[in-house]
Amino acid sequence: MNLGSTETTADPLCNPFRNFMDLPMFTRFLLATVSLLFTQNTILAVQSPEQPPSRYSEPKFPKERLPMWKQVEEAIQKGLPKTAIEKLETIGQQALDQKAYPEAALALARKIRLQSDIQGGDPAEAILGLSKELQTAPDTMKPALHAILGHWYWSYFQSNRWQFQGRSELADENSQDLKTWSLQRIFREIDRQYSLSLADNESLKATPIQNFDPLLDPGTYPDSYRPTLYDFLAHQAIEFYASGEQAGVVRQDAFEIDAASAALGPTDEFLSWNPKTIDADSPKLKAIKLYQALLAFHAADESPDARLHCDLERIRFVTNNANGEEKAARTLGLLDSFAQKNPKHALSSVARARLAEIHVSQNDLEAAYDAALQGKNAFPDSIGGKLCHNLIESITAKAINVSTERVWNAPAPNIRVRYKNISTIHFRIVDADWIQRLTGQDRWRPDQFNEVDRQELFKKIPIKAWTSNLDPTTDYQEVTHDELAPVDLKPGYYFLLYSLNGQFTPENNQLGACELWVSKLGLILRPRNHFGIPELEDGFRGIEGLVVDNQSGEPIAGANVLCFARNNSNQLPNTPTSRVQTDATGIFRIPKIQNAALILVEHQADRLASQSETYVFDHQASAVNPLNVALFTDRAIYRPGQTIHFKGIATSSDRKTNRYEVVAGMKFTLQLQDPNGQIIENLDVASNDYGSFSGSMTAPRNRGTGTMILSIKDRPFSTAINVEEYKRP
Template sequence: MQKSITLLMTLFIFSIVANAQNNQPNNYEKDWESVEKLELQGLPKSALELVESIYKKATKSGNQPQIIKSLLYKSKFALTVEEEAQLNVINDLNKEIATTKFPVKNILESILADLYWQYFQQNRWKFYNRTHTDEKVDSTDFRTWDLETLFAETQLHYEKSLENALLLQQEPLTKYDALLVLAENSKKYRPTLYDLLANRVLDFLKTDERNLNKPAYKFEIDNLNFLADNEQFTKLEIASKDSTSQELLALKLYKNLTLFHQRDTNPDALVAVTLDRLQFVKNKAVFNDVTTVYLQTLNQLKEQFKNNEVVTQIYYQIASQLNLEADQYNPKNGEDNRWKRKEALAICEEAIAKFPSSFGAENCKALTSSILTENINITHENYVPINKKSRLLVSYKNVEKLYFNLYPISQKEYAEFNTIYNDSARIEFIKKLKIHKQWNADLRNENDYQQHTSEVVIPELNSGHYLIYTSTKEGLNKDNSYAYGFLQATDLVLVENDIQTQNLYQVVNRNTGQPVANASVRLKNDVDRYDKPFDRTFVTDSKGFFEFNNNDYYYNITATVTHKNDKAFFGDYYLNRNYNRTKQSYNEGRIFLFTDRSIYRPGQTVHFKGIAVAMKDNKSTVITDKKVFVNLQDVNYQVVQSLEFKTNEFGSFSGQFVLPSSGLTGNFSINASGNTGFLSKKMNGYASFSVEEYKRPKFEVSFLPITETFKIDDSVTVTGNAKAFAGSTITDAKVVYRVYRTPQFSEWYWYRRPQYNYEEMEITHGETITDADGNFSIDFKAIPDLSISKESLPIFNYRITVDVTDINGETRSTSAQVNVGYHMLNATVVTEFMLNKKEKNHKIMVTTTNLNGQPVAAKGLLSIYKLQSPEHVLRKRPWEAPDYQLLSKKEFKEYFPHDAYTNEDDLYNRTKGNVVFSADVNTDKTTEVTLKNISKWTS
């Protein structure tokens, strides 16, 4: 633990404190030079003594920067020479804070808060496993605190660092040149000590890990004006019952910074804090069209500051947002977002032309370079047939032509190449190989600056192992964009059979599936001094099999299979199923789950949050951008509801489950699972809570059935009622409601749905009261998700949750759902998957309902088509069909008759043939249709 604290302090000093600057008095310069020499000589105790004398001198003369600097170096050296130093460092900082005055006190408060926070980040795994206590286990030892206590202390010291804000705003940062190492021109954007300390607080408030438990009145950034220009934003009243919300505190601090810098004659600092605020709100907001409003405000700012070079930073933010949206482009979803990168490029070019030497222009130049950068990657099958054409998939950006070289490579050369990690050395290695074949391929580039895919044919190959190299220019040069891969040309396949009691293998022909007799198979492992050697040769029988018993375990087995002129290598076999195959201790993953309370009533909403963390070498780090699947299980371990999330930049995700209003009460649980991304390591999480009636309920809440059919953008009204079990009405009860939206798709469309965001989103919330009859109404607009195309026929599910509290303080909860879409009717056809032609009177069930599942009479025509079968049996594609196919369908089928050209291997994409049956349908009269003459249908 002391090692980790030492590292934190060292990092802090080297990121904040510089060696004494030239404007310092010579006596300090010489003193610090002596300290540095003693440190380099490995004499920390002597260095500490000298730092103590510097501290006394600085204190006596009132040199504030030198006081702070000496305190930090005292802490650094104390960590090296003292027992329990990590605790002593914190205690010494607390003592200094108690005795020092403004502004040193403020700086030390910020340093202390940062040390607490860094300590948590290094040890989050331990904190997540600790149980919350009502009191500190040891108020003087921060290492024993629980998570909430450490968070609270960290936030408290950050807040104290901003005390006497008006005085901090008058402290120029230039006064602390001896203390700070600052980025170029940073004083323009953070000119005062207040700016520096306030932004350190904001860095803490922006993290997600503080808000692990959601109160019932959680503060949400749901007001469009939080993304408004400064005039509108500073007029907002920012308040909430959720007074500890980090989002709330951050917005208040942004407001204070904005009001402070609105008085500046130079707009640099104002624009910097405005852009930071807009970015923060965009990332945290829960209202619709966040990015649209964000870009509108940025364009307003661009116009406001058009004559000042700081405007180029606004240009850069607009271009960055467009570049980010361009990442959402998917050719399967049409043209949406395809040309956003081109727009971003034009905006960058305008900024550079306007103020070419500005900070924003430099950022735009870097973004422009990123957009224009060439990128290539190749994917191919590891094994291809002998003397037959094969193909590879090229993923590329900004490339019009590729040049390919193919080199035979021995197993020894292959192993040697895999030990080379330097680009130049790899190129030099490849230059020594003998070229076997060369060709090139023209790619389709429409200058949308997007990643695209195409398939390129690989010529026929003799049996052997090959390195395939491709680049954007001819020749071997490390400055070219290039990609490479390894493949083997062989007709042999080694199949491992899953039999527990013995090792059973079979060699078959790759093209025909026929067994290969009399093939020689050598199994050998690569050994080090800890491994057991294994080297045996077998010959396959008439059915291509060989087997052997093995009572020991071996790993990293390579199989060399030889039959006539064909030789192939297969690797990574293990000869004991119970052996743990992971030699090294790779990142262990875990999901920590938190709920907003430990006990709930039936029908209530469970708000939960998860943090995905990986652990290696006693250090923890959050797992970002990974899918997580979350299940709610009841007392019988039955899954009640399932949700899917993706972890954000802080490794977190959050959501809610609505508990069943009826059924068994008791211990419920939330289970989360996912993949860490580290060698397919799994991560799991678990949290349990009780579902009980706190006391016998005196009233119930219910929604009236929703019979009306609504359209997109309609005003939807749902009505509920609170009624006592004794029969009386519940009047003047407080009703707190929330409305959430989730996109859904009909089952028939599910297999071909585009990739959209399916996470639940809150669209409104509010309060009302019950009337004299115990009734209440909730109105909301059926706002769609405009990112989902109308053509995909989405159904938007609006889930309404209510908590009704009577005058005695008893609360009852329930929920209702309304489905709204661009269409008004759903038709469902149900039949057997397999129909026996010899049997008669097969029936098809046809039902028609509105989007809320209520029966609606409809007339139509039911038609059954025979699907056209492909000419050949098709194997599954090794990768998805490319955006741009370079081969015509005729050429493709000539080379690869058993592969799908696009997606014709998918049953749902088969072409319709002749109609074999049709009948009129009227669901008002009957929902059954009898199939006739099925015996005459072609199988």
């Protein structure tokens, strides 16, 4: 177990994304009061004075209406939503009169949310309310409202996605009841709203993003990366088109991005690329078209910020969605070319961070380190430089893990050390009291550590101590080192401690411990009545075990067996709840065990405890002839389009009579499900005279990749396979 670690990497960006390749480079957010629509039991989430400040700033309101906005917040905090609505109506009308459309849109959205809250807090009502208001809104205000409405639909789906899975299409396509919509219907509506928000693109391109400050909050990057309202709305739509949930509505002949195409080519090739497909509604295709429009829009900009940012995002999107053996190599080439062509731009460090991330995924840590170091040195204070810094910290972090056999005896076992970026490890062996360690705060079992152990056990005078010099790891890869354990320890209970520093102090260190026994005893346990069949188990209920000499295998008679069973408070006692001895054949029985128990065996100077707790269940007898089906596939991993050959064997069992047989003539329906749980293919089969059946299916080309499930319909039998693109070794 590891007790301390230096492998903690601070994230100076505080970003919410999981890895570097998935880090969108955004400049603006919808305000929290607009985008965070749905919360439990209420639509409007209000921050109390006691809560820490949000990372979202206050909207930038005109000075003359700032007091009115503060009155809105005060009314909400006092639980006076109707008063807040009245203030918002006044604000909205004044903003419309002054053509302050972003502020009017914010006032309208907040008013609708509050009205929905008063009516019961149903998000669907807020969506319907905004849809009605949109019909009479000024044209200049409509793009922002369409974007908000699309975001609200998207939020509704994400909060209720489980209700959409498997819901079939309705004949009445005009129904406004979201609770009856299928997955396809709500995705079409989200797509429609985002498309409408971009309809008047020339006007949007002429609208600086700063004009919508009241509706937006600053993001990670400066506005020059997305300088217009068109940029912001286009990237909002792309975020939807790029979402993983789109896999749930993929059509049979869906558009796929070929990694060998111009999608992963230089910018000029990408701009002139015209994908040929019959899937005109493909989200991937729409995202491609938007990236092409954005790059063409910014091609002649005086500042390269927006163009470079968009191109880097294009590379990320295509890499995440393309299929083909060339994908990794072409992505590496594009990112390297991007960084070399723009060495004086801060985004080159982001490109190098993504380069390094791909090298990490390919386990080429030396190349990853070199790329990250270049990015960090070029722009150390930029976001890309900090991403590169984090990667370097991860690659060069010291790591160590030690394992060994739990019971030491002759011949001496190995102590296995797995490590990287270190050259020395320090060991200590200290004795411990197994019974005393049965109890203790924050310790569930004797082998677990708490803070008291960290402070006391590692300061204990060791019985043995030594230092091992390890071969240096120059390529940042993990290495395994084996060394023989000491052979001159007395029988007993110990901990093998290890540390990166010789003082075994926790500061800037990794500490670990392995539980071990030095003993010649062997302990084999069998809980009885697990299946509840008295006719087979002579009526005995409890724990049965065998004690042997682990050198010769001979049974040991007269060994003392102590049982420590948990009490009704689920705590282990420090005194045994039962004591028995082994008979002449080394067997012992401990009856009437109600809770989980640990077993300790003593014989002469030797002792040994069970590694884990033993449970005795009072199960009912198994049903007669329960069906069981074992499924097998010819491989564990397939490429899209390859044939999946499977075989199954159907058996039945009667434990009471100890009768097991194959099941002939049983009909089954095999189903292949994609990673989203969607049925790809059904196949009817029947077992032959030997209880077996076989068949084949095709790994899909158009359902994405990942873990897929081959199962038997309406029965709990399945096996998993992986469908992945070929990755060059």
